[in-house]
Amino acid sequence: MNFETIDIVIFVAYCALILGIGLYVSRDKKGHQKNAEDYFLASKSLPWWAIGASLIAANISAEQFIGMTGSGFAIGLAIASYEWMAALTLLIVGKFFLPVFIEKGLYTIPEFIEKRYSTNLKTILAVFWLALYVFVNLTSVLYLGAKALDTIVGTGNGDYMMISIIGLALFAAAYSLWGGLSAVAWTDVLQVVLLIIGGLITAYIALDQLVPGGGVIAGLKHMYEVVPQKFSMILEKGEVITPNGKDAWWDLPGLAVLVGGMWVANLYYWGFNQYIIQRTLAAKSLKESQKGIAFAGFLKLIIPLIVVIPGIAAYVLNADASGSLTTETVSSGFIGLDGTIANDNAYPWLIRNLVPSGVKGLVLAALAAAIVSSLASMLNSTATIFTMDIYKPYINKNANDKQTVNVGRTTAFVALVIASIIAPALGNLGQAFQFIQEYTGVVSPGILAVFLAGLFWKKATNNAAIIGVLASIPIALYFKVGPNGWLESAMFVNIPFMHQMFITCILSLVIIGAVSYMEAKGQDDPKGIDVSGGLFKTSAAFNISAFIILIILAFLYAFFW
Structure with missing residues (x-):
């Protein structure tokens, strides 16, 4: 790819600006030693607009720009349910989860488990979360980000993979390890503006190329x-076949995106994921945090414009007159090493082939912003969990502020080194976004069941929660080893992974309920949470925002049904 001088200047300016902001906001104030609250919760000083922007910046990464654009290429607008249903999920988290978390003064999500269970x-x-962040989240973001950069800047054959991985890792570490959540959140405000502008520019250019x-x-229009089937939000079996011959219904099975397993994925991710929920815990107040959640909900509504529509446009640009796609009609930039069509090359292909010189630097900076902001968030949350839930309780109960902050920085650095070593080995993940959802879907249903029971059912006991979360793994694996899974056997059923998640979560809740009843004989658990007394009352601003978001969602699903 040919980069003009202006492209290089824009990209370098972006890097310098992010580093400058990160280091400036995280500087030690005169006479004040940075403590755990400063480092892990940004001194509990974040305003609503910073919280909302940071939530989206932490969420939108290579998974979306590369993985979800690839799914838009392969499946169509239906994949946008992950974004649009997330807007509704955020409202639920803001109204029913945050009041409990903030009232208990949490640093980490595992800390809630200790206060409610054991x-x-x-x-x-x-x-478990430490392993997930290091071996799945950090690793996949580094891999997908480096893959995108290698495709855009290099040839796509892996020549720049290791350089890209190291560069992204060092960039994220440069300000997040020193500054903590403060540096992450305040740089996220700029990053989310940049990634939205860059994404919209790419979408505009792609759409502009579709007609003479x-x-x-x-x-x-x-x-x-040309491809009306790719604008269906609720898929029927056989309605959309991906370029490699897979029925898209297996990834997004009809109404499950509205009333089934999509809720398991979204509630787990937005409600109980440390690197997402951590910035809401750093708010000035509960009302400020809820306003930030609502702001993030509005931003979620426009994300498909920048991560799904470009994927559909890339499909149409490579299809024949009938809207069909084969290895003969598709650009060579989409053909993987195994000879199949590589869906996840859609976004890099658009930038490489359509974005003009002079704009490439801005779009590349937007992509880097999405990747680096997520990496920084994951690093800070990994450090928070290890320091507050492992180091302080078990290794050094009397750790002072300086020791605590230094351990957090060291933890983040070690996690980044491990992820950087593993990332190149991930290989070709196909539709990476779907791969990550399915992998996480093995463990998320049981964890969600434990949290839901702990939040809203006073009778749930600790032993029941442990049995429920452990039982959820073999239940989930039962579905995974079915036909077309890891083993071929008539003993197993074959259903979409969203159905698997939903059934696993329901069965886990049943197990928790049954064990709790047998253990406590119907009595309330001593650690049960009292959710009465107006705990879930929300402000007029939040309620009006929620109503507007619901109206917009109803229109979108009615229009694209």
Whole structure:
């Protein structure tokens, strides 16, 4: 790819600006030693707009720009349910989860488990989350980000993979390890503006190329006429077949995106994921945090414009006159090493082939912003969980502020080194976004069941929670080893992974309920949470925002049904 001087200047300016902001906001104030609250919760000083922007910046990464654009290429607008249903999920988290978390003064999500259940269960889940962040989240973001940069800047054959991984890792570490959540959150405000602007520019250019006369509206109309099946939000079996021959219904099975397993994925991610929920815990107040959640909900509504629509446009640009795609009609930039069509090359292909010189630097900076902001958030949350849930309780109970902050920095650095070593080995993940959802879907249903029971059912006991979360793994694996899974056997059923998650979560809740009843004979658990007394009362601003978001969602699903 040919980068003009202006592209290089824009990209370098972006890097310098992010580092400057990160280091400036995280500087030690005169006469004040940075403590745990400063480092891990940004001194509990974040305003609503910073919280909302930071939530989106932490969420939007290579998974979306590369993975979800690839799914838009392969499946269509239906994949946007992950974004649009997330807007509704955020409202639920803001109204029903945050009041409990903030009232208890939490630093980490595992800390809630300790206060509601026991230290043993907290430690089990803390270790699990550390492993998930290091070996799945950090590793996949580094890999997908480096893959994108290698495709855009290099040839796509892996020549720049290791350099890209190291560069992204060092960039994220440069300000997040020193500054903590303060540096992460305040730089996220700029990063989210940049990634939205860059994403919209790419979408505009892609749509403008679809018809000879150009124009975004004309491009949208052309897409809808050529591939109308890719604008269906609720898929029927056999309605959309991906370029590699897979029925998209297996990834997004009809109404499950509205009333089934999508809720398991979204509630787990937005409600009980440390690197997401941590910035809401750093708010000035509960009302400020809830306003930030609502702001993030509005931003979620526009994300499909920058991560799904470009994928559909890339499909149409590579399809024949009938809207069909084969290895003969598709650009060589989409053909993987195994000879199949590489869906996740859609976004890099757009930047490489359509974005003009002079704009490439801005778009590349937007992509880097999405990757680096997520990396920084994950690093800070990994450090928070290890320091507050492992180091302080078990290794050094009397650790002072300086020791605590230094351990956090060391933890983040070690996690980044491990992820950087593992990332190149991930190989070709196909539709990476779907791969990550399915992998996480093995463990998320049981954890969600434990949290839901702990939040809203006073009778749930610690032993029931431990049995429920452990039982959820073999239940989930039962579905995974079915036909087309890891083993071929008539003993197993074959259903979409969203159905698997939903059934696993329901069965886990049943197990928790049954064990709790047998153990406590119907009595309330001593650690049960009292959710009465107006705990869930929300402000007029939040309620009005929620109503507007619900109206917009109803229109979108009615229009694209």
